[in-house]
Amino acid sequence: MANIDRRQFLKLCTASAAAVGLSQLWVPAIGEAYRKAAGGNPPIIWIQGSACNGCSTSLVNTVHPDMRELLSEIIDLSFHPGLSSGAGNLFIDGLYRIATENKGKFILVVEGAIPLAHKGALNTIGEDSSGKAVTLIDLLKNISGSARFIIAVGSCASFGGISAAEPNYAECVGLEKFIEVNKVINIPGCPPHPDWIVGTLAHLLLYGPPVLDDYGRPKMFYGGLIHNNCPRRQYFDNSIFAKNFGEDGCLLYLGCKGPLAHGDCPTRLWNSTSSWCVDVNAPCIGCTDPSFPDLTMPFYKRMPEIKGPGITSTADAIGIGLGVATAAGLGAHLAGNYFTGRIGPRKHKEEEDV
Ligand code: SF4
Ligand code: SF4
Numbered sequence: 001m002a003n004i005d006r007r008q009f010l011k012l013c014t015a016s017a018a019a020v021g022l023s024q025l026w027v028p029a030i031g032e033a034y035r036k037a038a039g040g041n042p043p044i045i046w047i048q049g050s051a052c053n054g055c056s057t058s059l060v061n062t063v064h065p066d067m068r069e070l071l072s073e074i075i076d077l078s079f080h081p082g083l084s085s086g087a088g089n090l091f092i093d094g095l096y097r098i099a100t101e102n103k104g105k106f107i108l109v110v111e112g113a114i115p116l117a118h119k120g121a122l123n124t125i126g127e128d129s130s131g132k133a134v135t136l137i138d139l140l141k142n143i144s145g146s147a148r149f150i151i152a153v154g155s156c157a158s159f160g161g162i163s164a165a166e167p168n169y170a171e172c173v174g175l176e177k178f179i180e181v182n183k184v185i186n187i188p189g190c191p192p193h194p195d196w197i198v199g200t201l202a203h204l205l206l207y208g209p210p211v212l213d214d215y216g217r218p219k220m221f222y223g224g225l226i227h228n229n230c231p232r233r234q235y236f237d238n239s240i241f242a243k244n245f246g247e248d249g250c251l252l253y254l255g256c257k258g259p260l261a262h263g264d265c266p267t268r269l270w271n272s273t274s275s276w277c278v279d280v281n282a283p284c285i286g287c288t289d290p291s292f293p294d295l296t297m298p299f300y301k302r303m304p305e306i307k308g309p310g311i312t313s314t315a316d317a318i319g320i321g322l323g324v325a326t327a328a329g330l331g332a333h334l335a336g337n338y339f340t341g342r343i344g345p346r347k348h349k350e351e352e353d354v
Helices: 006-014 028-038 054-060 067-074 088-101 117-123 136-146 155-159 194-207 233-237 312-330 332-339
Strands: 043-048 076-079 107-111 124-127 133-135 149-153 184-187
Touching: 006 194, 043 088, 043 136, 054 194, 067 194, 076 088, 088 124, 088 136, 107 136, 107 155, 117 124, 117 133, 117 136, 124 136, 133 136, 149 155, 149 194, 155 184, 184 194
Parallel strands: 043 076, 043 107, 107 149, 149 184
Antiparallel strands: 124 133
């Protein structure tokens, strides 16, 4: 198992959770493989911006591996605002020390959006030993250039998400609007599935950066549309739509954004492989999409741009094209979001398809 190659790894990552899950990777030998591959587990510095802490909570809920295995066998979580001890300037000084001692080696994980208003003062995270206030912006400017890899965890860090929703007085932006674009790996979701976080870290440690899609998301987790693997897809194809919650039928008319959202929720499943959104009669709200939430609201109303049956062959195009189509329908301000690049795709160099 320690000799698992990348193809096998990807196969395990993309397989149905019911058939085979990430759990098969997390035997003790794989921890050894990490250390060997990485020359010692590189430290992970996890910092938080404008966020609800939900992404960290999702990570803590990882099942295979569980959090104890993850921390003791696989990663070296050197700094986390909620899990590390320490306070005040000791906290900030410790963070800078870890970054300096591990220059070019550490993985920087950012949870939450970056508030730009008032020169970042709305996200002041502490003070240094001289008593000077340190903002998230200061911190990112000081340490992001020394990171080996940078990961944006959650939709806020990736694209702005809920934190950047209208009216966005704090002027929140996603990480890649603040840091050199192609360095950031986005793991969106509100929150992201723990496997998406742990699996991406695993790929980084074992094989380097995974193949990303146009929005910087690892294809091994975000390569398919929710809609294409939904167990209610037959209802959609036969134009059988639920009119009320709890009814059988496709949830399109109750607001489902599955035709535009990318992720493997229907096959990976959530909460220890027990269920997922549509499975519990809740429409997908498109939480992994750059258009979330401004363009995917109202959550429980049908989005007119998502057409009915008959679009199967072009379903994947909806996700990419929605920004333009919807922005045109919703007015100049949201259109501005697209054309200024907030929700638009980016170009990414691809090594090899999954
Ligand atoms: S619209 Fe939603 S409920 Fe209907 S098939 Fe697609 S993902 Fe499933
Ligand atoms: S089904 Fe949709 S709303 Fe639910 S977690 Fe997946 S992408 Fe997010």
